[in-house]
Amino acid sequence: MMHITLNNKEEKFDCNSMTVSRLLEEKKFTFPYFVVKVNGKVVKKEEYGSTSIGEGDDVKVIHMMAGG
């Protein structure tokens, strides 16, 4: 069991760790563009598959919406 903070909310998952890609898939983040931060550090798209999230991590997924 893994507990993380996702966008300021506590979340539980039935595993010990998962990649950023997997998290995005599981939480169905559907916008085409977003910025991911893990423990305050930016994770770029090409690193989603190789960056793993574990117990106690603070994850932010920030949607970028067109308009300006």
Next chain:
Amino acid sequence: MTFEQIKEKLQRFTVGIAGCGGLGSNCAVSLARVGIGKLIITDFDVVEESNLNRQYFFRDQIGKKKAFALKENIEKITSHTVAEAYDLKLNEENLPELFGECHIVVEAFDLAVMKKMIAETVLEKMPDKPLVMGVGLAGYGNSNAFGVKKTGNLYICGDGETETSEDLPPLGPRVGIVSNMQANQVMEILLNGY
């Protein structure tokens, strides 16, 4: 603080404005009105008639480069703000160079892909620099949806929900609200944080 004290303090600061469209033009003008010392304004586009529903330009500026037209308008309002204008497209490489001297960067793009680019570039290459973004401003009404979310040095102004489309256009009132929330956030950071 009196307005004189505010102006005196803000005179010392430089703010980068990434994009001179609906968010950038209005945010820059607001910051000039309160006495920011220097604005570095960038855009690669020209003023079009369709921009005039929300952007701080005039009919006789149609066809002009946005960065230079905005500099003109700022100089019509005040002589206390230096506006350094660049007609160029920002990317991962030129962004840290252009905005290196800025105390704060304001994200004022329209495309989501560009918003992502600037957020990742500033977070990665200039992690100590506050970045004030505008996200979620399409359509009209629902003023209560707006707010500012802070995560580290990233400040996100807007409703965080609406995306512009054919049926949800960007319009003066909501774009004006978000651009001025950004200006207001810049003031708060500069006046309280430095």
